[in-house]
C-alpha cells in the first residue's frame with residue numbers, strides 16, 4: 001500500500017496580510033487589507049478608502065510576525081515543520097505598486113526570514129499575491145480590472161525572483177485565484193473596489209469587471225510562470241485554488257446538472273486555465289448568458305499556453321450541496337461560497353460544513369483531471385479557544401478535525417494520488433480573512449491578541465501543537 005512520501009512537506013500556512021502586521025514599518029505601503037476594519041460572523045468588516053480615527057484595522061498589527069519571526073520559526077521547527085507557507089507583502093517591496101525600484105528594507109526583511117528558515121532546513125513555500133494588492137493600484141486602475149496592473153505585478157515578480165532565487169524553490173502565483181468568480185473576490189483578491197466605502201457584503205457585484213480582472217490575473221500568473229521556467233529552472237511553480245467541493249443535493253438529474261454547472265464555474269474554471277493553458281469551452285455559454293465579454297489582446301492565448309503550472313495546490317475547508325429546486329432553502333455558509341445544507345454533515349461555529357471524506361474525493365478528482373502533483377496548502381478549523389489560567393488550550397475539537405482530514409489524505413494516497421505536502425491554515429493564530437476577527441482561531445500556537453486590539457502578543461502551545469509534532473515525527477504512519 002502507498003504511504004505518504006518520504007519527502008512529504010508537512011508544515012503550516014500563513015499570509016502576510018493576516019500575520020505580519022508592521023503595516024507601515026520600513027517603508028511599507030497600504031494594501032487593501034490595511035483598509036479593512038474588523039468585523040465578526042454577524043457584522044461584516046468594512047472597507048474604508050480613508051483611515052478612520054478610532055477604528056480598528058486588524059491587519060495593521062495582526063499577530064506581528066514582523067517582530068516575532070525568529071520566535072515563530074523556532075516554534076515551527078520544534079513541531080518538525082519541513083515547509084513554511086507564507087506570502088510576500090507586495091506593498092513591502094513596492095509600497096504603492098507603481099514605484100520603479102523596489103524598497104530595499106522590505107526585501108531585506110524576507111532575506112532575514114528565509115535565512116532563519118534555512119537554519120532549520122525548513123523549505124519556504126511562497127505565495128506571491130495573497131490578498132495583498134497595493135491600495136495604490138486600486139485607486140489608479142480599479143485593481144486588477146486595469147490591464148496595466150500586469151506590468152506592475154511583473155516588476156514585483158522580477159524583483160523577488162531575482163533576489164530570492166537561491167532561497168526559495170516553491171512559489172504559488174495567486175492565493176485562491178478563483179475567489180474572483182465570487183462577489184467577495186472583488187475585495188479580497190481583485191481589488192476592483194475603487195471609491196467603495198462600506199461593508200464587504202455590500203460591494204456592488206459586477207461580474208463583467210470581476211471576470212475581466214481574472215483574465216488579467218491569469219495572464220500575470222502565466223507570465224510569472226513563463227519567466228520562472230525560462231530563467232530560474234530550479235523553481236517549481238504552483239497555482240492556489242479555493243476548493244469548495246459541491247455535491248448534488250439529490251440524485252435528481254436536474255440537481256446533478258446544477259451541481260456540475262456550479263463546480264465548473266467556481267472550482268474548475270480557474271484550475272483548467274492554469275493547468276491546461278486555455279479557457280474551457282463550457283465558459284463560453286456562461287459568459288454569453290451573463291452578458292460578459294472578455295477583452296483579450298493578440299498574444300494572450302499564447303501567454304496562457306506558455307504559463308501552465310508544475311504542481312497544483314488548493315485550500316479545502318468544507319463542502320456544500322447544489323440543487324435546481326427553489327423550494328430547498330436550507331443554506332449553509334462556507335469559505336467565501338456556501339450552498340445548500342448537507343443533512344449528513346455538521347458545521348463549524350461559523351457555519352462551514354465539516355467534510356473530511358470530501359477531501360479524499362476532491363484529491364481523487366484533481367489527480368484524475370490533471371495528473372499533477374497535488375498539495376493541500378490550507379485546511380483547518382476556525383474555532384473559539386479558551387485559554388486556561390495556567391496558559392493551556394485544550395483544543396481536542398481541532399485535533400479531531402485535522403485527524404479526520406489527514407486520515408482521508410492517507411486514503412487518497414492509497415487511491416494513487418501523488419500528494420506532495422500539507423500545510424494546515426493558520427498554524428499560528430492570525431486575523432480571519434473573511435471577518436477580520438481574532439476570535440476565529442486555527443492555530444497550534446495561541447497568540448494573545450484579542451478582537452478589541454489588546455493582548456501582549458505572547459505565544460503559547462495548544463494541545464494540538466504536541467499532537468501535530470507527533471504526526472510529523474511519524475510521517476503520518478498512524479493514518
Ligand code: BGP
Pocket residue numbers: 015018175176242315335378382425431432433434435440
Ligand atoms: C482562505 C484564505 C486564508 C484564510 C482562510 C480561512 O480563504 O486563503 O487567507 O483566512 O481562508 O478563512 P477565514 O480566515 O475567513 O476563516
